[in-house]
Amino acid sequence: MGILDSKEPQGPLADKWTKHKNEIDLVNPANKRNIDIIIVGTGLAGGSAAATLAELGYNVKTFCYQDSPRRAHSIAAQGGVNAAKNYQGDGDSVYRLFYDTVKGGDYRSRESNVYRLAEVSTNIIDQCVAQGVPFAREYGGLLDNRSFGGVLVSRTFYAKGQTGQQLLLGAYGAMNRQIQRGKIKSYTRHEMLDLVLVDGKARGIIARNLVTGEIERHSAHAVVLATGGYGNLFFLSTYAMGANVMAAWRAHRRGAFFANPCFTQIHPTCIPVSGDHQSKLTLMSESLRNDGRIWVPKRKEDAIAIREGKLKPVQLSEEERDYYLERRYPAFGNLVPRDVASRAAKERCDAGFGVNKTGEAVFLDFASAIMRYGKEKALTSGMKDPDDNTIRELGEKIVEAKYGNLFQMYEKIVDANPYKTPMMIYPAVHYTMGGLWVDYNLQTTIPGCYAAGEANFSDHGANRLGASALMQGLADGYFVLPYTIGDYLSDDIRTGAIPTDSPEFDAAEKDVRDRMEKLMSGTGIHSVDYYHKKLGKIMWNKCGMSRNEKELKEAIKEIAELRKDFWENVKIPGRPDSKNQELEKAGRVADFLELGELFAKDALERKESCGGHFREEYQTPEGEALRDDENFKFVSAWEYMGEPSTAKLHKEDLVYENIKLKTRSYK
Amino acid sequence: MKLYLKIWRQKDASAKGQMVDYTLDGVESDMSFLEMLDILNEELISKGEEPIEFDHDCREGICGTCSLQINGRPHGPDTMITVCQLHMRSFNDGDEIVIEPWRAKAFPVIKDLIVDRSAFDRIQQSGGYISVNTSGRPVDANAIPIEKHIADTAMDAATCIGCGACVAACKNASAMLFTSAKVSQFALLPQGQVEAAERVQNMVRQMDLEGFGNCTNTGACEIECPKGISLENIARMNREYLSASVKG
Ligand SMILES: Cc1cc2nc3c(=O)[nH]c(=O)nc-3n(C[C@H](O)[C@H](O)[C@H](O)COP(=O)(O)OP(=O)(O)OC[C@H]3O[C@@H](n4cnc5c(N)ncnc54)[C@H](O)[C@@H]3O)c2cc1C
Ligand code: SF4
Ligand code: FES
Numbered sequence: 001m002g003i004l005d006s007k008e009p010q011g012p013l014a015d016k017w018t019k020h021k022n023e024i025d026l027v028n029p030a031n032k033r034n035i036d037i038i039i040v041g042t043g044l045a046g047g048s049a050a051a052t053l054a055e056l057g058y059n060v061k062t063f064c065y066q067d068s069p070r071r072a073h074s075i076a077a078q079g080g081v082n083a084a085k086n087y088q089g090d091g092d093s094v095y096r097l098f099y100d101t102v103k104g105g106d107y108r109s110r111e112s113n114v115y116r117l118a119e120v121s122t123n124i125i126d127q128c129v130a131q132g133v134p135f136a137r138e139y140g141g142l143l144d145n146r147s148f149g150g151v152l153v154s155r156t157f158y159a160k161g162q163t164g165q166q167l168l169l170g171a172y173g174a175m176n177r178q179i180q181r182g183k184i185k186s187y188t189r190h191e192m193l194d195l196v197l198v199d200g201k202a203r204g205i206i207a208r209n210l211v212t213g214e215i216e217r218h219s220a221h222a223v224v225l226a227t228g229g230y231g232n233l234f235f236l237s238t239y240a241m242g243a244n245v246m247a248a249w250r251a252h253r254r255g256a257f258f259a260n261p262c263f264t265q266i267h268p269t270c271i272p273v274s275g276d277h278q279s280k281l282t283l284m285s286e287s288l289r290n291d292g293r294i295w296v297p298k299r300k301e302d303a304i305a306i307r308e309g310k311l312k313p314v315q316l317s318e319e320e321r322d323y324y325l326e327r328r329y330p331a332f333g334n335l336v337p338r339d340v341a342s343r344a345a346k347e348r349c350d351a352g353f354g355v356n357k358t359g360e361a362v363f364l365d366f367a368s369a370i371m372r373y374g375k376e377k378a379l380t381s382g383m384k385d386p387d388d389n390t391i392r393e394l395g396e397k398i399v400e401a402k403y404g405n406l407f408q409m410y411e412k413i414v415d416a417n418p419y420k421t422p423m424m425i426y427p428a429v430h431y432t433m434g435g436l437w438v439d440y441n442l443q444t445t446i447p448g449c450y451a452a453g454e455a456n457f458s459d460h461g462a463n464r465l466g467a468s469a470l471m472q473g474l475a476d477g478y479f480v481l482p483y484t485i486g487d488y489l490s491d492d493i494r495t496g497a498i499p500t501d502s503p504e505f506d507a508a509e510k511d512v513r514d515r516m517e518k519l520m521s522g523t524g525i526h527s528v529d530y531y532h533k534k535l536g537k538i539m540w541n542k543c544g545m546s547r548n549e550k551e552l553k554e555a556i557k558e559i560a561e562l563r564k565d566f567w568e569n570v571k572i573p574g575r576p577d578s579k580n581q582e583l584e585k586a587g588r589v590a591d592f593l594e595l596g597e598l599f600a601k602d603a604l605e606r607k608e609s610c611g612g613h614f615r616e617e618y619q620t621p622e623g624e625a626l627r628d629d630e631n632f633k634f635v636s637a638w639e640y641m642g643e644p645s646t647a648k649l650h651k652e653d654l655v656y657e658n659i660k661l662k663t664r665s666y667k
Numbered sequence: 668m669k670l671y672l673k674i675w676r677q678k679d680a681s682a683k684g685q686m687v688d689y690t691l692d693g694v695e696s697d698m699s700f701l702e703m704l705d706i707l708n709e710e711l712i713s714k715g716e717e718p719i720e721f722d723h724d725c726r727e728g729i730c731g732t733c734s735l736q737i738n739g740r741p742h743g744p745d746t747m748i749t750v751c752q753l754h755m756r757s758f759n760d761g762d763e764i765v766i767e768p769w770r771a772k773a774f775p776v777i778k779d780l781i782v783d784r785s786a787f788d789r790i791q792q793s794g795g796y797i798s799v800n801t802s803g804r805p806v807d808a809n810a811i812p813i814e815k816h817i818a819d820t821a822m823d824a825a826t827c828i829g830c831g832a833c834v835a836a837c838k839n840a841s842a843m844l845f846t847s848a849k850v851s852q853f854a855l856l857p858q859g860q861v862e863a864a865e866r867v868q869n870m871v872r873q874m875d876l877e878g879f880g881n882c883t884n885t886g887a888c889e890i891e892c893p894k895g896i897s898l899e900n901i902a903r904m905n906r907e908y909l910s911a912s913v914k915g
Contacts, residue, residue: 066724070788073724085809087809127801130811132796135818137814141813172791173795177796275698279726280726282727524715529709573716579778579781581718
């Protein structure tokens with residue numbers, strides 16, 4: 001195990017972070033001016049880190065591939081952000097948030113990191129409110145909360161269905177303030193293509209200006225990768241089209257270990273696939289599960305009739321419907337965690353009860369919520385004996401106030417009115433819990449290279465509870481990295497600016513150019529999307545919601561063959577020295593083709609079921625995930641050895657001192 | 668269905684652009700508009716031609732990246748949506764569709780349908796934030812109560828996605844709706860008060876420096892805004908600006 005040192009501080013859990021902050025080295029403010037930091041990614045993690053590090057006095061350079069930092073994928077998060085504020089007085093606490101997160105992640109996250117996350121969560125809300133983030137309020141003017149899957153308290157703060165957008169605009173504003181002060185230099189439409197190491201330390205990056213095609217060298221004393229998740233590997237996912245693994249993968253090839261690549265979250269409430277042309281899946285926020293009830297018909301004949309359009313869902317009575325989550329998990333009902341809800345939907349559809357044309361959808365129904373709210377409203381407004389239609393109208397208004405924009409989005413995409421007929425939903429790839437391995441300081445196995453937000457692996461284990469990714473991104477950026485990076489940089493106060501004309505930069509730039517040339521010299525038969533779609537199909541069918549040994553082995557072989565074909569036959573029009581979106585895509589897909597194989601290898605190695613990783617060979621008689629703590633209570637951290645097939649596995653044993661490992665039950 | 672497309676092609680910022688005709692068959696009504704362009708691009712690539720470049724990322728109406736002028740309208744024929752949410756069921760077999768980039772002096776074309784909207788970033792950098800230390804320890808969030816209707820109005824203004832359709836819709840290419848949305852969000856909230864006067868002056872100055880035109884109250888921006896940002900914000904910004912100028 002030797003080389004994986006998690007650097008967890010000793011002592012009682014609740015004191016670890018404070019103690020650590022007191023003990024690590026600081027950089028004198030006057031010296032910070034002489035230190036440069038590169039931050040790749042301007043989402044919640046990168047944006048907040050950039051603003052805070054610049055605020056502290058470091059010289060920061062930020063990079064993103066979009067035309068503005070404000071467009072990072074974090075913008076799309078709908079539901080909310082958790083914090084253990086206990087404003088609702090429903091028994092929430094730092095410990096409970098910590099406990100729920102570790103349990104929700106099926107005991108595959110690092111205890112000390114998760115505790116720290118819960119601890120700083122309350123500061124996040126204070127910080128964002130001070131920045132003017134318009135969170136939802138109650139009539140009394142105080143902050144409102146709602147609950148999410150996997151928990152029994154209301155700790156989720158939200159801004160309509162646009163929480164990610166508002167939090168990101170907060171961080172973007174903080175960045176803008178530092179750009180104005182000259183402390184951040186923002187490089188937009190720039191893509192990091194490689195990491196540069198000098199004497200074994202991360203000292204810069206090679207980036208491509210996506211407008212001019214120029215290859216640029218940028219140096220710094222430390223490099224932070226906040227580049228998001230790699231779920232686009234599946235082609236169809238809820239990720240933005242440009243989301244990619246390139247920066248993390250390049251760092252992996254340079255020596256950063258890649259942890260738990262197979263831990264992928266499949267989100268239960270997405271709009272189902274409609275056809276072959278589809279480029280992207282759209283999420284319906286999980287908050288809908290607070291009021292929506294999930295069901296399929298009890299009888300197969302009814303399911304078939306619905307699929308053929310001969311029967312309308314509203315024609316089925318309560319008794320003819322199977323509210324399978326409420327049936328199987330009475331304590332949590334529709335609010336079970338995502339992995340449980342997703343698998344249950346797949347189970348019903350596989351058994352022949354799916355309700356859309358392809359049989360891959362279940363209903364998310366608001367009829368009872370509409371009637372319940374309507375009755376309440378009628379009562380509180382003193383109406384006597386209102387008829388059903390009036391009640392329904394009143395109820396629809398209340399549901400509209402809560403979820404209006406989501407309902408509108410659904411209607412635009414599907415062309416059906418969810419107030420009148422239940423929505424159809426199906427699970428889709430949504431978040432990757434795996435990522436670059438980091439220690440307690442968020443440093444990767446490359447000194448000076450850090451990873452934050454979705455790009456690292458540490459906090460969510462094998463499954464992420466809702467509203468905790470935003471929390472983690474902001475915690476890393478605003479409150480963790482600014483301390484821990486100082487500890488490392490305190491050794492660099494005399495280093496001076498890092499030159500970019502060194503042999504190391506020459507070599508890295510040459511690698512990048514050679515690779516691009518090779519990509520563009522293929523004999524040219526198929527487009528980049530052709531390969532991406534093929535990879536996505538293999539991933540979804542064989543490494544998706546459930547996996548087995550046979551298919552994983554097939555996937556490994558098929559991906560390796562596809563990769564070979566790609567490098568020989570991909571067709572990229574245009575030139576490398578100008579704007580070229582096909583070339584951009586090709587670079588990203590090339591890396592997905594390597595990661596995909598490692599992903600399958602990791603899934604094959606993990607002979608247990610936990611969280612988002614379900615191995616069919618390991619399940620209870622009731623079809624629930626069967627974890628094996630005896631043999632698999634570890635993080636798998638893969639070291640690059642030249643090819644995905646030769647990657648070397650290192651294990652970080654997970655130590656639980658404060659939580660007793662239990663079978664996860666939501667019954 | 669079969670479509671006749673007229674699309675703006677331009678090699679780079681300095682090249683002269685032109686409309687090019689394409690015919691596309693086999694378009695299905697449940698495709699999104701951008702998926703229709705994906706298919707056209709696949710065809711072009713297979714013929715060895717360069718695909719048409721257009722900006723997009725989230726494809727769910729929130730990142731503000733997509734930006735097409737379709738038959739003369741920013742984000743196309745439907746209201747309250749972005750291009751990525753527009754579906755082909757809004758069109759008919761045999762339709763001719765004209766696709767152009769945003770047109771405004773302050774948004775120079777980068778390539779084909781992609782324009783440079785960094786002027787928007789610079790407007791925000793000139794004051795579109797609240798100057799609070801990010802590494803500090805602010806007061807408890809509930810120590811700043813905000814009446815619900817005020818929080819809701821601030822939220823409505825805050826939903827601007829920075830797409831630039833308002834500029835593209837305006838005959839003067841004015842950025843008033845965009846700028847006023849941010850000014851309003853902060854002017855409404857207690858946290859934004861301290862710097863309110865300075866903020867509005869700086870942001871308006873930057874807006875003018877970037878070469879956006881004046882607002883002549885035609886209201887085209889509000890009609891084309893995918894997020895329903897209201898003209899009231901412009902009125903609020905004008906009031907803020909006036910009172911800031913009076914204070915000096
Ligand atoms: C539809 C949807 C809804 C969600 N809802 C919620 C929710 O309600 N609550 C919650 O907690 N979480 C939610 N999530 C998850 C959450 O949004 C993300 O996990 C989180 O925002 C990731 O933030 P990040 O800062 O790590 O990365 P991102 O926001 O993904 O940012 C990545 C950044 O890296 C840049 N980048 C990437 N590669 C390169 C490169 N090679 N070179 C240069 N720049 C690069 C990008 O330009 C971008 O700036 C949701 C996710 C989705 C997709
Ligand atoms: S005001 Fe509306 S149209 Fe203008 S940038 Fe904002 S969202 Fe787009
Ligand atoms: S692509 Fe994000 S709004 Fe259209």
